[in-house]
Amino acid sequence: MLKPLDKREATLGALAIALGVAVVVVARGFxxxxxxxxxxxxxxxxxVGAGLALSGLSILIGAFRRANEYEALxxxxxxWIVAALxxxxxxxxxxxxxxxxxxxxxxxARAFGxxxxxxxxxxxxxxGAITFVLFNYGLGLNLPAGSWIR
Amino acid sequence: xxKWLGWMLLATAPAFAQDFGRLEMIVPGGPGSGxxxxxxxxxxxxxxxxxxxxxxxxxxxxxxxxxxxxxxLTSKAGNxxxxxxxxxxxxxxxxxxxxxxxxNDVVPLARLAGEYELLVVRANSEFxxxxxxxxxxxxxxxxxxxxxxxxxxxxxxxxxxxSKAAGIDPKKLNYIPHANTGDIVAAVLGGHVxxxxxxxxxxxxxIQAGRMRVLAVGSPERLKGIDAPTLRExxxxxxxxxxxxxxxxxxxxxxxxxxxxxxxEKMAKSKTWQKMLVDKGWTDLYLDRKGYAEFMKSEQQRxxxxxxxxxxxxx
Amino acid sequence: xxxxxxxxxxxxxxLTPAHLLWAAIGVTLGTAVGMxxxxxxxxxxALLLPATxxxxxxxxxxxxxxxxYGAQYGGxxxxxxxxxxxxxxxxxxxxxxxxxxxxxxxxxxxxxxxxGSFIAGTVATLGLTFLAPWLAEVALLLGPSEYATLMVLALxxxxxxxxxxxxxxxLSLFLGLLLGTVGxxxxxxxxxxxxxVMELLDGxxxxxxxxxxxxxxxxxxxxxxxxxxxETMHAMSGSLWMSAADWARSWKPWLRGTAIGFPIGxxxxxxxxxxxxxxxxxxxxxxKHPQEFGKGxxxxxxxxxxxxxxxxxxxxxxLLALGLPTSATAAMMLAGFQQFxxxxxPLLFDSKPEFVWGxxxxxxIGNVMLLxxxxxxxxxxxHVLRIPRPWLFGGILCFSVLGAYTLNTNxxxxxxxxxxxxxxxxxxxxxxxxxPCLLGLILGPMLExxxxxAMMISLGxxxxxxxxxxxxxxxxxxxAFLAAPVLFRYRRRxx
Numbered sequence: 001m002l003k004p005l006d007k008r009e010a011t012l013g014a015l016a017i018a019l020g021v022a023v024v025v026v027a028r029g030f031x032x033x034x035x036x037x038x039x040x041x042x043x044x045x046x047x048v049g050a051g052l053a054l055s056g057l058s059i060l061i062g063a064f065r066r067a068n069e070y071e072a073l074x075x076x077x078x079x080w081i082v083a084a085l086x087x088x089x090x091x092x093x094x095x096x097x098x099x100x101x102x103x104x105x106x107x108x109a110r111a112f113g114x115x116x117x118x119x120x121x122x123x124x125x126x127x128g129a130i131t132f133v134l135f136n137y138g139l140g141l142n143l144p145a146g147s148w149i150r
Numbered sequence: 151x152x153k154w155l156g157w158m159l160l161a162t163a164p165a166f167a168q169d170f171g172r173l174e175m176i177v178p179g180g181p182g183s184g185x186x187x188x189x190x191x192x193x194x195x196x197x198x199x200x201x202x203x204x205x206x207x208x209x210x211x212x213x214x215x216x217x218x219x220x221x222x223l224t225s226k227a228g229n230x231x232x233x234x235x236x237x238x239x240x241x242x243x244x245x246x247x248x249x250x251x252x253x254n255d256v257v258p259l260a261r262l263a264g265e266y267e268l269l270v271v272r273a274n275s276e277f278x279x280x281x282x283x284x285x286x287x288x289x290x291x292x293x294x295x296x297x298x299x300x301x302x303x304x305x306x307x308x309x310x311x312x313s314k315a316a317g318i319d320p321k322k323l324n325y326i327p328h329a330n331t332g333d334i335v336a337a338v339l340g341g342h343v344x345x346x347x348x349x350x351x352x353x354x355x356x357i358q359a360g361r362m363r364v365l366a367v368g369s370p371e372r373l374k375g376i377d378a379p380t381l382r383e384x385x386x387x388x389x390x391x392x393x394x395x396x397x398x399x400x401x402x403x404x405x406x407x408x409x410x411x412x413x414x415e416k417m418a419k420s421k422t423w424q425k426m427l428v429d430k431g432w433t434d435l436y437l438d439r440k441g442y443a444e445f446m447k448s449e450q451q452r453x454x455x456x457x458x459x460x461x462x463x464x465x
Numbered sequence: 466x467x468x469x470x471x472x473x474x475x476x477x478x479x480l481t482p483a484h485l486l487w488a489a490i491g492v493t494l495g496t497a498v499g500m501x502x503x504x505x506x507x508x509x510x511a512l513l514l515p516a517t518x519x520x521x522x523x524x525x526x527x528x529x530x531x532x533x534y535g536a537q538y539g540g541x542x543x544x545x546x547x548x549x550x551x552x553x554x555x556x557x558x559x560x561x562x563x564x565x566x567x568x569x570x571x572x573x574x575x576x577x578x579x580x581g582s583f584i585a586g587t588v589a590t591l592g593l594t595f596l597a598p599w600l601a602e603v604a605l606l607l608g609p610s611e612y613a614t615l616m617v618l619a620l621x622x623x624x625x626x627x628x629x630x631x632x633x634x635x636l637s638l639f640l641g642l643l644l645g646t647v648g649x650x651x652x653x654x655x656x657x658x659x660x661x662v663m664e665l666l667d668g669x670x671x672x673x674x675x676x677x678x679x680x681x682x683x684x685x686x687x688x689x690x691x692x693x694x695x696e697t698m699h700a701m702s703g704s705l706w707m708s709a710a711d712w713a714r715s716w717k718p719w720l721r722g723t724a725i726g727f728p729i730g731x732x733x734x735x736x737x738x739x740x741x742x743x744x745x746x747x748x749x750x751x752x753k754h755p756q757e758f759g760k761g762x763x764x765x766x767x768x769x770x771x772x773x774x775x776x777x778x779x780x781x782x783x784l785l786a787l788g789l790p791t792s793a794t795a796a797m798m799l800a801g802f803q804q805f806x807x808x809x810x811p812l813l814f815d816s817k818p819e820f821v822w823g824x825x826x827x828x829x830i831g832n833v834m835l836l837x838x839x840x841x842x843x844x845x846x847x848h849v850l851r852i853p854r855p856w857l858f859g860g861i862l863c864f865s866v867l868g869a870y871t872l873n874t875n876x877x878x879x880x881x882x883x884x885x886x887x888x889x890x891x892x893x894x895x896x897x898x899x900x901p902c903l904l905g906l907i908l909g910p911m912l913e914x915x916x917x918x919a920m921m922i923s924l925g926x927x928x929x930x931x932x933x934x935x936x937x938x939x940x941x942x943x944x945a946f947l948a949a950p951v952l953f954r955y956r957r958r959x960x
Contacts, residue, residue, distance in 0.1 A: 008894075008895060009895075012895050012897075016636055019643075020639075023643060023658075026658065027657075030650075030655055030657060031653070031655060034653065036921045036924065036925070037652045037653065037917055037920070037921055038920060038925045039916065039917050039920060040652075040653070041650035041652070041653055041655040041657060044642070044646055044909070044913050045643075045646055045657065045658075047642075048639050048642045048643045048646065051635060051638075051639035051642070052636065052639045052640070052643070054635075055632045055633070055635045055636035055639060056636065058632035059632050059633065059636065062632065068896075070894075071690065071693070072690075072693045073689040073690060073693075073894065074689055074690070074692045074693070075689060077685075077688035077689055077691070077692075078685045078688060078689050078890060080688075081681075081684060081685050081688060081862065081886075082883065082887070084862055085681070085862070085866065085879065085882065085883040085886065086883065088866045088870065088876065088879045089876050089879045089880045089883065090876075092870060092876060092879070093876065097867075097870075100866075101863050101866075101867075104859070104862050104863050104866055105856075105859040105860065105862070105863050106859070107859075108684075108855070108858055108859035108860075108861075108862040108863070109855035109856055109858070109859040110855075111688045111855075111858070112688055112691060112854050112855035112858055112859075113691070113692075113855060114853075114855035114856075114859075120855070120856075120859065123856065123859075124859065124863065127860065127863055128863075131867060135871065139498065139504075139512045140512065140515075141512070141871055141874075142874060143867075143870075143871070
């Protein structure tokens with residue numbers, strides 16, 4: 001009696017349910033309302049948690065009813081993009097914006113199959129340098145120059 | 151004697167500028183915010199008085215001002231040309247929210263200017279005087295809606311102090327938070343809340359057009375040009391300001407601190423700054439290093455106590 | 466007619482070659498800066514304000530006008546070309562605008578945005594001229610219960626964007642609502658879901674989520690498929706300009722967008738997203754090609770762009786009539802006026818009418834200048850899409866990171882960009898619509914704040930939502946919106 005199980009669908013549903021439950025559990029730690037604010041900080045999280053769980057349940061049930069066609073996906077490029085985005089999060093204050101821009105650009109280009117590493121880095125560096133000058137000197141904003149300069 | 155000393159200080163200004171160089175200000179607010187405007191005012195005055203060659207303003211908005219403080223601490227160690235600006239709200243925020251840093255982690259340098267908080271109502275409000283308001287509040291605390299900035303902000307604390315002075319538990323205040331001054335003005339004018347609070351500048355256009363009235367001011371004496379009694383006159387001992395100040399990095403030497411505080415002292419006493427205060431409608435609240443440090447301590451106690459009574463003190 | 470004469474005089478003052486030059490400079494600067502994701506119109510105005518120092522008031526205000534409109538148009542350009550909406554009002558534009566761009570129709574998309582903005586600006590300027598004081602007074606009457614029900618209305622309209630699967634649409638919406646709760650609770654200041662991260666106390670910025678869901682998510686999705694799919698991105702298919710069909714499909718959305726945007730823009734707590742959302746959904750409901758929405762329906766660009774521009778003009782009504790800045794940009798304009806010793810307030814129209822008319826005329830000139838300068842540039846912008854894909858997307862990622870970092874100068878925002886970007890990729894992979902998530906993030910906090918405020922003012926009495934007439938009206942409209950498809954289906958079945 002095993003109906004076809006759409007694994008991806010089921011995972012989505014299960015994740016949603018888990019998230020919904022987690023939200024409600026965390027929200028229980030919030031204080032309730034005050035004398036005037038009857039609804040309090042807990043209400044919306046409870047509704048959201050319930051909504052997530054119920055939608056997730058609906059999707060999970062649907063996973064047992066039909067299997068969807070999914071297009072083929074290659075996850076390797078996505079990892080390159082993730083790498084590209086982790087660089088600024090960790091390094092922008094250390095090495096400054098210009099090298100970070102070079103790396104983000106080059107890694108992003110690599111995700112789309114570009115093999116011209118040095119050219120990509122150079123282009124990214126140029127982007128970084130131009131925007132650095134524009135933002136810091138033109139607009140008075142503060143792109144970091146990197147603490148390694150000190 | 152004081153005047154002579156002042157002239158001597160000002161006379162040394164040009165040499166001072168070359169000596170001082172560029173001032174770096176870390177500002178806990180985005181471009182265009184109140185803190186940013188204050189910082190730019192400092193820059194303008196200091197430059198006009200030739201006390202600095204220029205200033206760099208770096209913005210770190212958010213986190214109740216504590217992100218800026220945190221950034222200041224990590225990036226400006228040993229830097230005798232850097233200050234972090236702050237305001238009354240940044241003193242109260244860490245008291246009601248657990249933050250890794252607070253204003254106690256930086257060295258108070260000088261308190262500069264600000265505005266006294268006052269209470270406003272719309273022109274055709276049922277409250278003709280502050281006594282009417284307090285009477286109704288005492289009779290039925292939940293019948294009054296008080297509107298102002300975000301919960302735990304200076305306006306909220308102002309109301310709480312008034313409530314306490316009137317003998318009512320501040321928890322009974324029906325406080326309605328708003329996102330910004332524009333919302334507060336709209337709420338008061340539209341009759342959605344009955345009372346508003348803020349500085350005079352926030353409400354000046356409405357007051358001048360006769361659409362709003364000031365009920366009372368939270369200052370030690372009556373304010374020039376405002377036809378309203380002080381809270382003290384009416385038996386409510388509340389003086390509260392929304393002030394702006396600057397602090398320095400804890401790693402600086404005494405010599406560096408002296409240099410920085412002399413800079414701001416000169417600015418505060420200068421003609422340019424005094425004129426600016428008049429133009430912008432700000433009140434001169436200058437306190438030097440020692441004065442500001444003492445003020446901070448006493449204020450933290452006062453605000454901490456009232457937040458405790460509001461049930462908002464961070465554990 | 467007194468008002469028209471005064472306005473005409475305002476134009477006479479504004480229309481000198483020197484002033485026109487300042488307008489052109491303002492527009493160019495505003496557009497350039499407005500394109501950058503982290504920098505919305507209010508920040509743009511704040512940053513460029515110093516550039517107006519030393520100018521005489523008339524020139525300064527003309528430059529303001531140019532910067533003001535330029536910043537909005539810059540945001541739209543970035544939204545259409547790169548899927549990185551520079552500001553809240555450009556988010557809806559990005560959906561169909563970028564879809565059109567990828568199908569080679571960036572030219573018409575940019576054109577409809579520019580022309581729509583111009584038309585909205587024209588109508589709104591007239592509206593300001595005649596209606597500003599009245600509109601501002603009416604706007605004051607709306608309180609928390611009206612805003613709450615307006616948000617309810619806006620949220621119900623989001624259901625039109627769910628697509629085929631209601632469960633997925635709801636999942637997306639609730640996810641957005643969850644993101645909206647992160648930060649300090651609006652009423653009690655209670656930190657929610659911040660997990661001790663200071664930068665999260667102010668909540669998650671909608672622009673970051675928009676850029677993450679749209680640009681980053683899409684980039685990841687394209688990257689994951691480009692080995693298999695022959696997805697050619699046409700730089701240009703068809704004409705650079707709008708075809709007759711495009712015009713025919715655009716003009717009504719332009720007018721409807723203006724009608725929606727102008728009054729809502731005048732509301733103090735309206736926000737700039739609500740008009741664009743309502744416009745987008747209205748156009749989808751009324752369109753003869755609803756299935757095209759999300760894939761490049763020109764109405765989906767025309768309507769929201771007009772609404773955005775009209776709402777920005779609408780925000781000037783309370784500013785000029787009452788001295789009330791109701792948006793961050795308006796607050797910046799106020800600061801700019803104060804620079805010149807002008808204090809807008811209820812007496813402004815009476816005490817300094819020449820200033821008001823001069824300003825309105827200046828803003829209008831900025832609007833015209835925008836059209837004149839930007840239409841020819843479309844030809845250049847379109848070439849951006851000809852850049853080889855690795856570089857184009859590398860550039861988009863750089864742009865996104867730049868925007869995320871400069872928004873608040875912190876790295877947590879970039880981390881959010883990454884995480885939400887992955888979520889956006891996952892959602893695309895699983896056919897979960899992305900837009901409801903963004904709208905949940907935008908509308909959720911506003912709804913929660915207003916409901917709780919209304920309940921506090923009414924001391925816990927929920928009847929306030931139905932006893933106040935405007936509030937009840939919005940609720941009925943929301944019900945009508947939900948009931949409409951059901952009713953139509955019923956109607957069609959009957960012979």
